[in-house]
């Protein structure tokens with residue numbers, strides 16, 4: 001698992017067929033890390049991917065970027081530890097990822113039954129750590145490297161997918177080159193490190209060869225891809241290479257930065273047929289003062305009319321954003337500016353978070369704290385506005401034709417297939433498409449042309465078109 005080609009020597013003597021359950025929390029970038037761990041465990045002779053009830057050990061890969069994520073992680077760790085009692089088979093619980101990377105000691109304090117922790121730069125130690133955690137009960141193992149993470153992992157062999165459908169994530173880099181005042185991620189994940197283009201093209205081609213129909217290109221900020229390499233590598237160049245891989249599949253990018261939506265990148269999206277014109281670009285806020293306070297000054301010139309620019313330059317552009325409300329100093333006027341901005345932009349999808357003061361970030365003890373209740377109410381108002389915008393957008397789409405990637409067959413005869421059209425990212429982040437009228441030969445991974453018939457909340461209802469009909 002180096003930055004080049006992954007070579008993990010088979011060490012089947014380590015695993016001895018012990019069964020390992022995997023619990024993935026947080027974002028798809030974390031899911032990719034857990035796949036790396038899973039692949040190393042399998043290579044070492046563990047039986048990976050069983051249910052928690054039948055596992056000899058449980059690996060919980062955690063997220064820790066805000067308080068809510070940490071709470072969710074502790075609940076999942078407690079649940080895993082409870083499997084060590086009551087006649088359960090589980091002998092060890094191993095906690096990996098962002099939580100131990102950030103708060104190693106706190107993990108053992110909050111959950112004393114945890115047997116081992118593994119940091120984000122130490123994924124390759126998983127087989128040895130899991131083995132020892134199983135064999136040496138009562139001891140605690142610590143595999144969290146000090147300092148900022150620097151490594152860059154490549155998907156291992158044998159390949160292991162935790163995605164529950166015909167899609168996969170391609171992590172093109174690690175860390176972040178920005179330093180937003182509220183964000184703990186550069187501290188947890190380190191500075192930007194981009195993976196080389198040839199390695200990514202090889203990995204993507206292998207995914208297509210395995211039947212993957214949607215490759216989701218991810219990083220903390222995909223639009224900064226290559227900037228650390230110093231050799232002119234850009235996301236546009238990478239997209240062109242990925243687009244040239246033979247096969248029937250689509251490419252989607254997740255998480256960009258408003259200041260990095262270069263003309264070259266937008267032209268590449270518009271000109272690559274396999275690249276879905278889907279832009280997930282968190283703006284965080286629209287008030288100039290708040291963007292300054294957030295240390296996102298470089299976005300001030302790009303946030304206004306961002307969605308309009310994307311739609312005018314790239315036909316069919318779908319725009320998702322994320323906003324952060326309740327940042328210290330956010331006044332009613334600032335929030336009203338954000339509401340107006342969201343209304344004008346008519347984002348296709350929007351997520352909103354309440355500010356969480358994070359240790360080690362500049363915003364942690366900034367003056368001007370906004371009361372939690374006020375921030376929650378602002379978030380609710382924003383999401384209500386967005387729900388109306390989505391309803392209007394989906395109403396207007398009735399009758400239009402979309403290509404749906406089929407994922408889950410109907411639960412009962414005559415029921416609807418579940419899939420996603422181009423405007424919907426995986427893992428239910430943007431809702432689903434329910435498709436009726438498919439032939440019995442339909443299978444997961446098929447692309448089908450469908451007509452939108454309506455919607456239920458964020459989900460789209462559609463009917464399959466007969467061959468040739470459009």
Ligand code: SF4
Nearest residue numbers: 176178179180183185
């Ligand atoms: S760009 Fe995103 S990941 Fe990077 S510091 Fe800012 S909020 Fe955090």
